[in-house]
Amino acid sequence: MEKVAIIGGGIVGATAAYLISKNNDYSVTLYDSGKGQATKAAAGIISPWLSKRRNKKWYTLAKDGATYIAELAKETQMNSKTYLQSGTIFTRKESADLDELESLANQRKVNALEMGAIKRVDAQEIRTLLPLVTADFQGIFISGGARIDGNRFVKHLLEISERNGVNLVHSKVELVDDQTIKDESQVKKFDLILVCAGAGINELLAPLNYEVQVHPQKGQLIELNVPAYQNDVMAPVLMPESEKDFMPIGDGRLIIGATHENTPGFDLKFTQDALDDLFASAKRIDNRLSKNDLIATRVGTRSFTDDFSPFFGWLPNNDHVLVASGLGSSGLTTGPIVAKLLVSLLESSRDYSKYQKEISNYIHMKG
Numbered sequence: 001m002e003k004v005a006i007i008g009g010g011i012v013g014a015t016a017a018y019l020i021s022k023n024n025d026y027s028v029t030l031y032d033s034g035k036g037q038a039t040k041a042a043a044g045i046i047s048p049w050l051s052k053r054r055n056k057k058w059y060t061l062a063k064d065g066a067t068y069i070a071e072l073a074k075e076t077q078m079n080s081k082t083y084l085q086s087g088t089i090f091t092r093k094e095s096a097d098l099d100e101l102e103s104l105a106n107q108r109k110v111n112a113l114e115m116g117a118i119k120r121v122d123a124q125e126i127r128t129l130l131p132l133v134t135a136d137f138q139g140i141f142i143s144g145g146a147r148i149d150g151n152r153f154v155k156h157l158l159e160i161s162e163r164n165g166v167n168l169v170h171s172k173v174e175l176v177d178d179q180t181i182k183d184e185s186q187v188k189k190f191d192l193i194l195v196c197a198g199a200g201i202n203e204l205l206a207p208l209n210y211e212v213q214v215h216p217q218k219g220q221l222i223e224l225n226v227p228a229y230q231n232d233v234m235a236p237v238l239m240p241e242s243e244k245d246f247m248p249i250g251d252g253r254l255i256i257g258a259t260h261e262n263t264p265g266f267d268l269k270f271t272q273d274a275l276d277d278l279f280a281s282a283k284r285i286d287n288r289l290s291k292n293d294l295i296a297t298r299v300g301t302r303s304f305t306d307d308f309s310p311f312f313g314w315l316p317n318n319d320h321v322l323v324a325s326g327l328g329s330s331g332l333t334t335g336p337i338v339a340k341l342l343v344s345l346l347e348s349s350r351d352y353s354k355y356q357k358e359i360s361n362y363i364h365m366k367g
């Protein structure tokens, strides 16, 4: 039986643990420090189809990622608080921009049936779907858009993994060499190590003499408790032009997010500036909201690369370490498929060039 370690219990590491735990050929240990996890802080929007990013490889990964999440939710029987296809609405101020977006939606639908129904909606129709919106918007409704709760998603997959025999260790770790891990109490040797540590990858690979082109990005969001939103369990996610995303998620909870701040390191302090910015945006959408409704704040650290593309695969010039990082602001969408592709490399070599550039674009040996 091969001994496998996974470093990182965010969406990539947790999905990888679940997938590997289905195979009896491996004994798996997952290490997670829990610090700065992007997955737990994330808003949870899964709706990549109307992105204007020109990066075709990223789009292919994100589109297939949205499809895979729906499959994974079904396969592992996630409840509706964890994964829900509630639809997404994208608004535009100008009708011409909306025409362009609608045309893009129809083109993309040809190769993305997961998008479901595409419908142009005026302010009245938006209010039928989201009764509490007071702003006048026009937009496009995509019925296949989904939202996940990153925290519950990961917990669900880790619970199944643990039942399948995965050993979960809550500890920060270091790589002693490419097969040896040192946690807070012991040193252990493995046949294979999967580094799924998000923005922590640089620090982990430094002792092996690798330099990784990944940067941390701080993301903050707020959660309000609005009794009037009590019944909006099925409400779609509103992605208003030039405003923060607006997500009623049922039980009176409303998420507003998120900020994108390129601060160095893991800065996990929630700031007043973020609160003011996020709340002002929410108020332009529902002018009855009050700061007294605030019940929670979240801060996480995304990882991003210079070309904003995720990467995954074998560490260059190494047969023991697999890596995945750089998932950026759409990593809940791409995380599970990245884990699936990464795990498939344990079985045989594959060509994933339709999803990413060569991994050597992002990681190289120093000197």
Ligand SMILES: Cc1cc2nc3c(=O)[nH]c(=O)nc-3n(C[C@H](O)[C@H](O)[C@H](O)COP(=O)(O)OP(=O)(O)OC[C@H]3O[C@@H](n4cnc5c(N)ncnc54)[C@H](O)[C@@H]3O)c2cc1C
Binding pocket: 007, 008, 009, 010, 011, 012, 013, 031, 032, 033, 034, 035, 036, 037, 038, 039, 040, 041, 042, 043, 044, 045, 046, 150, 171, 172, 173, 174, 196, 197, 198, 199, 200, 201, 204, 218, 219, 220, 221, 257, 258, 259, 298, 299, 300, 301, 302, 303, 324, 325, 326, 327, 328, 329, 330, 331, 332, 333, 334, 335
């Ligand atoms: C505020 C916010 C909103 C977001 N909204 C969305 C959204 O709506 N839709 C979307 O698709 N994406 C969203 N994202 C992006 C998404 O959350 C991330 O891209 C994704 O979660 C990254 O997953 P990951 O598993 O690579 O990393 P992470 O979730 O960061 O997990 C990495 C784990 O590795 C652990 N780790 C690191 N180093 C070590 C070490 N040395 N030892 C042990 N453990 C270690 C960390 O503690 C962490 O738990 C958002 C992100 C943020 C911050």
